[in-house]
Amino acid sequence: MDWPRPWYSILWAPWRMSYITNVVEKREGGCFLCESPKMGDDRKALIVYRGRQAFIILNRYPYNTGHLMVAPYRHVSSLEDLTDEELLEMIRLVKASMEALRQAYRPEGFNIGVNIGDVAGAGVPGHVHIHVVPRWKGDANYITVIGGTKVISQALEETYDLLRPKLEEAARRYGLG
Template identity: 45%
Template structure:
């Protein structure tokens, strides 16, 4: 590696590979863990499930925002947008139809409260809310049901995700957790 113009790195390789260009790089190494399957559930076994492991951890360490009787709210470790959280039943169930009536009600209440809290903290203009049922439907952790609450803002689908396949998150997850957990307690 030799220095290029204006201190830019210049990698010399076959066929000019590594020649400096005018593009800036925004590195998102935290996404590699998701791509490689880190923290995925081990089949149907609760002991291998990250959602089951979270409940035994400290809220701050686990990024848990609030705990209910049957459901808890936790930040997504690999968020689509700032404030992306999930409502998760404590019970290890894979399918929405397996929830009890009480779990279904509390899951809905946590989703409503999450929307209220995220709006108060961030001024979200809208939300994507949903769950992927099964691996074939896109569930990253299919063995443990979870409902996503993804805040949206006008113009949040800018050039970064479209061209750069990258989301820009303006704060660390711990900071987001602190803001949302505080607002959750006050709401």
């Protein structure tokens, strides 16, 4: 058997071990997706856009620059638990995220995903959220694959400053603002 199979690709993310070992283990009982909107400082919380039912937050442990997450304010573990209004707003926020990321970074593609449950890879299994990850050819390069290190080319604060106005503009186009 050839590995990887021709139809199979791997998104290596060894740098996320710090998230798994440091953040998830220490978060017993707390949910950062519930706590972040209550912080009172969206920049510190990395919330780049607030809707009525859901919000967009930068991933503190990104796969790539611009890695966003769309989450409902309500703590629910699966898509089936969302109201139609929450789900619709989340999808509109995904569209707005893609538009803002295209304007800001010109990605060649996106990974859009929802991991439901521990076994599916959910880092926050109790609070459903949608990942929006911009992708470019070659974004998993030598240092990532061989060195186990991911180079994120922009500080989270700079990403926040660049994306926030673009997300506000894109959200208005999708009837969210």
